[in-house]
Amino acid sequence: MKEKLKNCFEVFWTFFKIGAFTFGGGYAMVPLIQKEAVVKKGWITDDDILEIIAIAESTPGPIAINSATFVGYRAAGFFGAMSATLGVVLPSFVVILAISYILEEFQSFKPVQYAFFGIRAGVLALVIKALWTMYKKCPKGAVSYILLAASFVLAAFTDINVIFVIIGCAVFGLISSIIAERRLKQ
Numbered sequence: 001m002k003e004k005l006k007n008c009f010e011v012f013w014t015f016f017k018i019g020a021f022t023f024g025g026g027y028a029m030v031p032l033i034q035k036e037a038v039v040k041k042g043w044i045t046d047d048d049i050l051e052i053i054a055i056a057e058s059t060p061g062p063i064a065i066n067s068a069t070f071v072g073y074r075a076a077g078f079f080g081a082m083s084a085t086l087g088v089v090l091p092s093f094v095v096i097l098a099i100s101y102i103l104e105e106f107q108s109f110k111p112v113q114y115a116f117f118g119i120r121a122g123v124l125a126l127v128i129k130a131l132w133t134m135y136k137k138c139p140k141g142a143v144s145y146i147l148l149a150a151s152f153v154l155a156a157f158t159d160i161n162v163i164f165v166i167i168g169c170a171v172f173g174l175i176s177s178i179i180a181e182r183r184l185k186q
Contacts, residue, residue: 007076008083014041015068015087024123026056026063029088030130033067043075050137058166064088143176 014036022029030053037043044052052074056066065085072084138144147169154165 004076004079008079010041011072011075011080012083012087015072015084016090018068019064019088020091022064022126023119024126026065026067027130028123028126029064029067031126031133033071034133037071037075041075044071046137048074050134053134058170147172 018029018032018036022032030049034046034049038046038049049071052067052070053063056063056070059066065088068084068088069081073081076083151165151169154160154168155162
């Protein structure tokens with residue numbers, strides 16, 4: 001029991017630090033989650049992180065919370081999932097609660113506005129790094145590139161809900177995998 005409690009606290013503390021020191025939401029957290037959960041802690045593998053991110057993007061809710069929940073579950077079971085979720089959410093909750101009391105003065109303070117301008121640039125860099133890491137791990141081929149381009153065009157330039165794009169990609173991936181398996185059997 002004592003070991004499980006220690007594991008849950010370690011999961012909580014890891015995700016608390018990720019939640020406290022990452023600006024820009026879930027995609028900015030992906031590189032940090034990968035570094036902590038794969039490289040430092042060894043809770044999951046690089047292949048696992050790619051699958052977890054894909055599942056976290058496809059399930060309802062913020063990607064950071066979904067990713068933390070899945071990694072926490074892999075690291076320490078049900079209570080690990082609870083600990084990771086609480087850890088990643090708590091810093092944002094506390095900061096937003098504090099900011100809500102001083103929003104008017106905080107919003108008009110020029111140095112804070114300039115700081116957030118710089119933070120946005122840093123967040124963009126983290127999102128691009130996450131994109132690059134995921135790109136390197138994904139299977140490459142004509143089908144993958146066509147699906148990538150079609151998904152981007154649909155999500156960026158049309159009014160189609162991204163949920164339908166994700167569902168369409170899942171169906172396309174399933175069908176192309178079935179066709180590839182049948183070809184291998186012949």
